Amino acid sequence: MSVPISYYLVLSGILFGLGVVAFVFKRNVITVFMSIELMLNAVNLAFVAFARAHQQLDGLVFVFFVIVVAAAEAAVGLAIVMMMAQNGQSLNVERAHSLGEGGPTYLPGGSAAESREALKS
Amino acid sequence: MIPLIVFFACALLAVASAVTLILAREPIHSALSLINVMVALAILYLLLGAEFISAVQIIVYAGAIMVLFVFVIMLLNAGVEERTDYSKLAKYAGLPLGFFLLIEIARWMYGSSAGSTIANGAGAITGAVSTRDLSSELFRQYLFNFEATSLLILIAILGALVLARKNQ
Numbered sequence A: 001m002s003v004p005i006s007y008y009l010v011l012s013g014i015l016f017g018l019g020v021v022a023f024v025f026k027r028n029v030i031t032v033f034m035s036i037e038l039m040l041n042a043v044n045l046a047f048v049a050f051a052r053a054h055q056q057l058d059g060l061v062f063v064f065f066v067i068v069v070a071a072a073e074a075a076v077g078l079a080i081v082m083m084m085a086q087n088g089q090s091l092n093v094e095r096a097h098s099l100g101e102g103g104p105t106y107l108p109g110g111s112a113a114e115s116r117e118a119l120k121s
Numbered sequence B: 001m002i003p004l005i006v007f008f009a010c011a012l013l014a015v016a017s018a019v020t021l022i023l024a025r026e027p028i029h030s031a032l033s034l035i036n037v038m039v040a041l042a043i044l045y046l047l048l049g050a051e052f053i054s055a056v057q058i059i060v061y062a063g064a065i066m067v068l069f070v071f072v073i074m075l076l077n078a079g080v081e082e083r084t085d086y087s088k089l090a091k092y093a094g095l096p097l098g099f100f101l102l103i104e105i106a107r108w109m110y111g112s113s114a115g116s117t118i119a120n121g122a123g124a125i126t127g128a129v130s131t132r133d134l135s136s137e138l139f140r141q142y143l144f145n146f147e148a149t150s151l152l153i154l155i156a157i158l159g160a161l162v163l164a165r166k167n168q
Helices: A005-025 A029-054 A058-086 A112-120 B002-023 B027-047 B051-076 B088-114 B131-140 B143-164
Strands: none
Touching (some): A005 A029, A005 B002, A005 B088, A029 A058, A029 B002, A029 B051, A058 B051, A058 B131, A058 B143, B002 B027, B051 B131, B131 B143
């Protein structure tokens, strides 16, 4: 007997949820990128399952495009990570702050708002 | 019967590896568990009859993209992840809300598919999707999109080059 399509969709949903949780929980910027890849993989599984359910090939073609976009995103994102490391920035997403308004980095310890106040004064 | 066993084995492997990705302190452990997820998903694609996608998943995802990740982790010598808790709200509300999101997405996905007749495997394709059909679809109906992705890749290469160049 074949596996019902809804099983694949539930698995895809669970994996996507875990990807979102990892994206929010992880602190290392490389791991954050990896959780994005996990989410993309979960969506790919849903695409393939739907392509099978509807007996159409468009879903598979979309998976192909998603993989291409993921490859491009990983190349550019990891280049940015390399540049952050070369400039001596922390890879912790809560410390690395040079793109934001509050200055180069958060001060260690204390809440984010306190650090921002400390940097202003 | 055998497809069900394979499905549940792969699903368990994928979910367990995804949980390991969250819990692991070292980035390299997270990367290896992500490769586990991708291999499990490739087997699931085979089960769904998408041979080409399964091969692409192994070659491009587990092969190229994850090698890039592992390469960067090794190059930067990224050690144990630092745990900073700047936000008290995230610390206490994060885990319950994360579980809620997980349950809700899974429930919604199930609910969206259970009502339709396609969900019960009635219309499932018995054979595998041939790569020939897939390529004719890709190079006829989606030809413009295919060419557009080549432009995207070119821009990504240029972007990576510009970023990797030393500041002078």
